Amino acid sequence: MRLRHPGRITVAVILILLVVLFVLDAAQRTAFDWPDVGKYLFDQRISQAALITLQLTVYSMVIGIVLGLILAIMRLSPNPVVKAVSWVYLWIFRGTPVYVQLVFWGLITLIYNSIIIGIPFVHTWDVIKIDWVPPLFFISVVGLSLNEAAYMAEIVRAGLLSVDAGQEEAAKALGMSWGQTMRRIVIPQSMRVIIPPTGNEVISMLKTTTLVAAVPFSLDLFGRARDISAETFVPIPLLIVASLWYLFFTSILMVGQYFLEKRFSRGIGRGRPAIENDPDAPVIVGGVGGVR
Amino acid sequence: MRLRHPGRITVAVILILLVVLFVLDAAQRTAFDWPDVGKYLFDQRISQAALITLQLTVYSMVIGIVLGLILAIMRLSPNPVVKAVSWVYLWIFRGTPVYVQLVFWGLITLIYNSIIIGIPFVHTWDVIKIDWVPPLFFISVVGLSLNEAAYMAEIVRAGLLSVDAGQEEAAKALGMSWGQTMRRIVIPQSMRVIIPPTGNEVISMLKTTTLVAAVPFSLDLFGRARDISAETFVPIPLLIVASLWYLFFTSILMVGQYFLEKRFSRGIGRGRPAIENDPDAPVIVGGVGGVR
Amino acid sequence: GCVDNSGGGSGGSGGDTGQKNAYGVTKDAALAKTLPGDIAKAGKLTIGIDATYAPNEYKDSDGKVIGWDVDLADAIAAKLGVTTDYTISKFDNIIPSITGGRYDLGVSSFTDTTEREKQVDFVNYYSAGVLWASAKGKNVDPDNACGLKVAVEAGTYEDTEEVPAKSKKCTDAGKAAIQVLKFDGQDQATNALVLGQVDAMSADSPITEYAISKQKDKIQAAGTTFDVAPYGFAVDKGSKLTDVIKNALQALIDDGTYTKILQKWGVDDGAVTAADVNAASKQ
Amino acid sequence: MTPVQRATTPDAARPMVEAVAVSKRFGGNEVLTSISLRVERGQVMCVIGPSGSGKSTFLRCINHLEVVDAGRLYVDGELVGYRERGDKLYELKPAEAARQRRDIGMVFQHFNLFPHMTALENIAEAPTTVKGMSRRDALERGRDLLARVGLASHAGHYPSQLSGGQQQRVAIARALAMDPKLMLFDEPTSALDPELVGEVLDVMRELADTGMTMVVVTHEMGFAREVGDAMVFLDGGVVVESGAPRELLANPQHERTKAFLSKVL
Amino acid sequence: MTPVQRATTPDAARPMVEAVAVSKRFGGNEVLTSISLRVERGQVMCVIGPSGSGKSTFLRCINHLEVVDAGRLYVDGELVGYRERGDKLYELKPAEAARQRRDIGMVFQHFNLFPHMTALENIAEAPTTVKGMSRRDALERGRDLLARVGLASHAGHYPSQLSGGQQQRVAIARALAMDPKLMLFDEPTSALDPELVGEVLDVMRELADTGMTMVVVTHEMGFAREVGDAMVFLDGGVVVESGAPRELLANPQHERTKAFLSKVL
Ligand SMILES: Nc1ncnc2c1ncn2[C@@H]1O[C@H](COP(=O)(O)OP(=O)(O)OP(=O)(O)O)[C@@H](O)[C@H]1O
Ligand SMILES: Nc1ncnc2c1ncn2[C@@H]1O[C@H](COP(=O)(O)OP(=O)(O)OP(=O)(O)O)[C@@H](O)[C@H]1O
Numbered sequence A, B: 001m002r003l004r005h006p007g008r009i010t011v012a013v014i015l016i017l018l019v020v021l022f023v024l025d026a027a028q029r030t031a032f033d034w035p036d037v038g039k040y041l042f043d044q045r046i047s048q049a050a051l052i053t054l055q056l057t058v059y060s061m062v063i064g065i066v067l068g069l070i071l072a073i074m075r076l077s078p079n080p081v082v083k084a085v086s087w088v089y090l091w092i093f094r095g096t097p098v099y100v101q102l103v104f105w106g107l108i109t110l111i112y113n114s115i116i117i118g119i120p121f122v123h124t125w126d127v128i129k130i131d132w133v134p135p136l137f138f139i140s141v142v143g144l145s146l147n148e149a150a151y152m153a154e155i156v157r158a159g160l161l162s163v164d165a166g167q168e169e170a171a172k173a174l175g176m177s178w179g180q181t182m183r184r185i186v187i188p189q190s191m192r193v194i195i196p197p198t199g200n201e202v203i204s205m206l207k208t209t210t211l212v213a214a215v216p217f218s219l220d221l222f223g224r225a226r227d228i229s230a231e232t233f234v235p236i237p238l239l240i241v242a243s244l245w246y247l248f249f250t251s252i253l254m255v256g257q258y259f260l261e262k263r264f265s266r267g268i269g270r271g272r273p274a275i276e277n278d279p280d281a282p283v284i285v286g287g288v289g290g291v292r
Numbered sequence C: 001g002c003v004d005n006s007g008g009g010s011g012g013s014g015g016d017t018g019q020k021n022a023y024g025v026t027k028d029a030a031l032a033k034t035l036p037g038d039i040a041k042a043g044k045l046t047i048g049i050d051a052t053y054a055p056n057e058y059k060d061s062d063g064k065v066i067g068w069d070v071d072l073a074d075a076i077a078a079k080l081g082v083t084t085d086y087t088i089s090k091f092d093n094i095i096p097s098i099t100g101g102r103y104d105l106g107v108s109s110f111t112d113t114t115e116r117e118k119q120v121d122f123v124n125y126y127s128a129g130v131l132w133a134s135a136k137g138k139n140v141d142p143d144n145a146c147g148l149k150v151a152v153e154a155g156t157y158e159d160t161e162e163v164p165a166k167s168k169k170c171t172d173a174g175k176a177a178i179q180v181l182k183f184d185g186q187d188q189a190t191n192a193l194v195l196g197q198v199d200a201m202s203a204d205s206p207i208t209e210y211a212i213s214k215q216k217d218k219i220q221a222a223g224t225t226f227d228v229a230p231y232g233f234a235v236d237k238g239s240k241l242t243d244v245i246k247n248a249l250q251a252l253i254d255d256g257t258y259t260k261i262l263q264k265w266g267v268d269d270g271a272v273t274a275a276d277v278n279a280a281s282k283q
Numbered sequence D, E: 001m002t003p004v005q006r007a008t009t010p011d012a013a014r015p016m017v018e019a020v021a022v023s024k025r026f027g028g029n030e031v032l033t034s035i036s037l038r039v040e041r042g043q044v045m046c047v048i049g050p051s052g053s054g055k056s057t058f059l060r061c062i063n064h065l066e067v068v069d070a071g072r073l074y075v076d077g078e079l080v081g082y083r084e085r086g087d088k089l090y091e092l093k094p095a096e097a098a099r100q101r102r103d104i105g106m107v108f109q110h111f112n113l114f115p116h117m118t119a120l121e122n123i124a125e126a127p128t129t130v131k132g133m134s135r136r137d138a139l140e141r142g143r144d145l146l147a148r149v150g151l152a153s154h155a156g157h158y159p160s161q162l163s164g165g166q167q168q169r170v171a172i173a174r175a176l177a178m179d180p181k182l183m184l185f186d187e188p189t190s191a192l193d194p195e196l197v198g199e200v201l202d203v204m205r206e207l208a209d210t211g212m213t214m215v216v217v218t219h220e221m222g223f224a225r226e227v228g229d230a231m232v233f234l235d236g237g238v239v240v241e242s243g244a245p246r247e248l249l250a251n252p253q254h255e256r257t258k259a260f261l262s263k264v265l
């Protein structure tokens, strides 16, 4: 007596047929130009551009995280002015599209091409011209990381707030300074809450690097693919090549992310009483090699 | 005996000074061209474009939510083929940059310009030419909503999974069909978990509409601002105008979001015993006018 | 049409039999008969255009596509008794869209090159060169621009051939390469120069001249026009439409409309005397 | 295995539930092993057994919330969850399974009330959506039922505003609203504070008095002794012993029964 | 108010804690109202009182975890949390406040061990980071202290792997590692299961025997009677009654004290 799922099988067969049809059709469409896809997939120019995309991602994320940490701490500061400055930063950078921000950073050298020394609207003593023009790669990293910082700030803030207030108090009572408390006690514990969404941010950043075209920086994966297609008039295969590379990177990151989340959602059964009463509170990864 | 915070005040004063200096300096910089900002801020072309940006946002979100719901249900289906199709969709659309996707949709008419009737690689009976060229607005909405669907699917899925399995069981035991169970029991309860992140998605979508430039659709806020600056050679003020509009819209949405989150994180103290033992489980908004 | 969506909208002239085009062009029945059947039936030419190339093709303040390229294409359509239907596209995607059968015609100041001729046929209608511009008072020599920043529009002849060749000369001589800033549209490239973001820009001579005329106090020509080459309307390789367009253009040259249009836009420097096809490979 | 031959008995004599060699496994784990038993019309059958013995699983099989792996289960003479065609069994379509479930009321340990509906709406929900009853009739019927379980004044309360005992009584009323011919109870009082158990058992006792056929998984031996007509003791997925509750509780025959009863009594 | 004149007493005679009219408010809510009391060197002072009476707040003021609003608090003759300059008080810079806190050990109700460090690391943390002791010395000292609280074999355990009583003993060792001259205990046993209370009280009793000055908020009257040298009863933020524990517990003078003791004893 075996289960039979006639309805389920019908749906499955229809879906499989549709997928097969789609794939066969796609294989036949000349516009996809599969031989070209194969040809350019491992083209050296593309793989070098992929490297630059990775560099953009890594640099922007690192700076974004550091700035985000600073902004998060500012947001939690008791000083209302510091708090407000951080709030305004987040408001502006989260409230405007990153594409527009990148266009803006591309034009920044136009706006700030000189340092004006003087009393605004009253008197100008001297105008020093800024001659240094930052490379586009640099501008791209600045644009991406300043935007990212606004998002990381919220993530870090949530992480810091997730650490039980008693921890900070205990450290204070031992005579630890605010900096020591942060560095040794609060930040290590907040990592559990901070790391998983940060993984998401890395994936998202990898994809956001396509927007450096707005700067305009064009040595990244997508920019390079576009350049090649401008010469060869085959935009679609190169678009596919770029997509495959992005898909490859994001897939690796997603797998990493999966394991990270698994690792960081794991807890040890018995916690402190305070924690036991409140399963919402962070479960600390203990045991050998906890979050250190 | 009043508290004195000399350190705090120093920091505050320095920060305020810096902000004031920055603002005064910005007011003086000719590149910002503030009179132009004022002139274009309420330009009718800009406000019309803002309307189109809102339309893009609304249409794309609505379609994205509907598709996301379908994909989420497919992901939860017991049928492995249906599940796999949904998974692959999410993988591709989350794994590639939306900017690249939009470029691709812009070229879609190149790829699918005809319907081939035949056996792939063997015989072609007929090729029907597709003459309809979809408007760029339409393509933009399609591109944005197909991408959004992949993100909404995960949100909806988390929402559906957050509903206690006992609810579905109880409905089934009463003889309700799967559709009735979903419509009347599961979906209303999952809203509590679905709505807050959906609010985030709306804000994010509003900003993502800038990327329709990749299609290239250029009647949206950013596209129009760019077109105007192409004529007048004043990109920076127009960039500021566009940014101010985006900031205006996102601020409104953020305020709405704030109240939504407050409303949906509110629960009623006493729950069912099953829930009382598990504060992580959804707290249901009860009382008059619950989530219906 | 695409009036409602593309930000461009149809130039929409030519039009019905008997109606006069803005330049007084009327339908030539004999020429109209030679139109390929599907176009005659549709009654319109589907045209891909990247409207960021003033004055050749750009958008007016209402977002309508204008320019002398547009006027010329409209006149050709009027001669043939059909309308024009412009679709805004990115420059790099126009040729693939023609070979892909999406557009009948590409009207976007294409420089006729042998490389491009492998993809499409060109009906040559103008003779343009490349002209650099630099900031006012700052002298830039295009032949010795090593290490400078030069703005171009992505995918143009300047982007793919002219500037890279100059840059290669620099690096071959052991000097710094030219830093190329590729913008999505010519408008951004021009803005970059006007605002001083780059040292120079390189574009087709009509474009550079137009920009200079608009921004006399900010930018100036750098050197003179060089690399003179024919512009061409792009048509799918081997299409019957090629000769039809060529004949219509010739008719416009003959009846003086062609000159009228060019003069109106102040670009009659590069006028040709006869319509040609694929001039690049003939040289 | 060969299909069991069903005797064509007159309606009244036909048992309400008949299990013939029912087996159920989860993965490699056999949770029910060849269970056979009968519940006659109007009887209250109590099921007892240690945790993990398969009591809930058996109830869920009766209601087709779980799919039986081997054996046959009949409710009111109708094969549950399958259609017999020739020698083969075909699983019912979801719609048909839903139709079968309508006639069987089920009350869960954790009540599973719909938290976004008031007590009255909880009761009126299934009659309107499943039976197509008019909303007005359903609400009226719901009020009657609420009165019957002693909660007439709580119609507008949401589950979160009710005590556990009140919630369970609403859950019983909700099941009754579908006019079931059989009621299944899965430890209906075990999630309740001790002072709330009585009010729920009272409602169940009244229900039994009306002649409703009931299968009750419970550890309330007092209730079983007083109200139950039959009792089975399940352990490790097999029926170890069965009989009248008074006898079984007073004189268990089997060692395992004795051991279990010594712990719970 | 006028500044209190401090008597220049010799070191040994100077009280360890002296509170003079200390008041503290949270918003509009006055939690401590003009508290004055002295804890002599080597004394064990027990603080009792109903929930919300301000016991924790008072301890936290001694340690400058809360800022006093009015009055003065001295620990070992030093004004806590403020610097007196002329007639005015200036709040100490964070670094100075941290220095003051080093000499005062505090044990919390919920232990507040650092969950990402082992028991030994918890103890060695402050001596290395705050006092700049070498890691080796700190670990060695830590092992001694662990042995002293009877947990020598648990050095490598993380807090989540220790029972509540063990965690609290580690917390005491952690406070002792800074060589405090005063130890504050805030209901150190109230979060513990009853069978674990004894082991913590034993450690505290031994600590008192070594001559450590201690302020203990507790409801363990047996401990207070046996170990305490003085006792205050706090209610509504005021010291209602004080005296030797035996006397106060046996013969409370005040109505409120009587009412409170009748409940907890
Ligand atoms: N969906 C399932 N998947 C896998 N195993 C299951 C599932 N449901 C129940 N089981 C297993 O089947 C066995 C019997 O479970 P069941 O819930 O029927 O026991 P029970 O007698 O009702 O116990 P209790 O008194 O604890 O409710 C248990 O070992 C349980 O782990
Ligand atoms: N940070 C704070 N902000 C506002 N009010 C506070 C704060 N801390 C304590 N309180 C209030 O001060 C009062 C005294 O609190 P405190 O914790 O000192 O009482 P307690 O005697 O320790 O009580 P318990 O025995 O419950 O620990 C309480 O009413 C409390 O609500």
Ligand SMILES: [Mg+2]
Binding pocket: D055, D056, D057, D186
């Ligand atoms: Mg059970």
Ligand SMILES: [Mg+2]
Binding pocket: E055, E056, E057, E186
């Ligand atoms: Mg307290």
